[in-house]
Amino acid sequence: MKFPWNDRAGQLSAVKIAALVAAFIPLILIVTGYKANILGPRPITQAIHETGDWAIRFFLISLAVTPLRNITRWSKLVLIRRILGLTALAYAALHFSLYIVDQNFNLWRVVSEIWLRIYLLIGFITLLGLTALGVTSTDAMIRRMGKNWNRLHRLTYPLAALGVLHFFMQSKADVTEATLMAGFLLTLLLYRSAHARDFKLTSVWTLIGIAILAALGTALIEYAWFALATRIPPTRVLFANLSFSYSIRPMWWVLGAALAPALWIGIKSATNRESGKFNPVSAKQR
Incomplete structure (x- = not known):
């Protein structure tokens, strides 16, 4: 069985273990903050902001893997690119899920808000794009899609730009x-x-x-x-x-x-x- 902390040879990978630990640290801090009532007067809203922040952070860190590998010549860095990208997707999905919770699970209101507020629409499009990248990130999908995989994953930087724009628009001043x-x-x-x-x-x-x-x-x-x-x-x-x-x-x-x-x-x-x-x-x- 292939585990996410093993390299392609099936051996434990220190760099992948470090990436997995780093992926869970923000979630642990957010959950701990919620349990300890230190997320402010509107804890769900604060959790929405923090999960969104970590989504764009992990997304950019995943994009930094390739240039850092080229600079440092450390080939093992490529092992964590998929982990970081999927972590970004996970936090983006949690960000959206918490927004649904904040709207009292009123899906009609969620849809109408996304349609009426451009920054929410941009964020939702980014989430859909990240989902497409995440679903097609497996080795099997890479083989199955062939050249279409490269075409799809060229959307990575445009999606990152949309994510940053969403960040700007919801940050206000x-x-x-x-x-x-x-x-x-x-x-x-x-x-x-x-x-x-x-x-x-x-x-x-x-x-x-x-x-x-x-x-x-x-x-x-x-x-x-x-x-x-x-x-x-x-x-x-x-x-x-x-x-x-x-x-x-x-x-x-x-x-x-x-x-x-x-x-x-x-x-x-x-x-x-x-x-x-x-x-x-x-x-x-x-």
């Missing part, structure tokens, strides 16, 4: 975390674009360039949202990125996260040069 998710998605798109254009993701300069572009793009996304969707002066938000008096704006978090792989590559390259310089075996071979 405080879009800090939604902006952060948009910045991370932009970073992943830049990785994908660089790889498609044969830029080496093991190059420090390529990774630094991506980090800078992602940070600037994150600031522009935040500016555009406030300019188009709120009455808050967007220039005030833009200039807030240059001040650290109150909080660190999303663009800086994106910059730091995107620079981390460049730093890792730089340290690894320096270490390899030093070990090669002082390694007598390497010197003898030269």
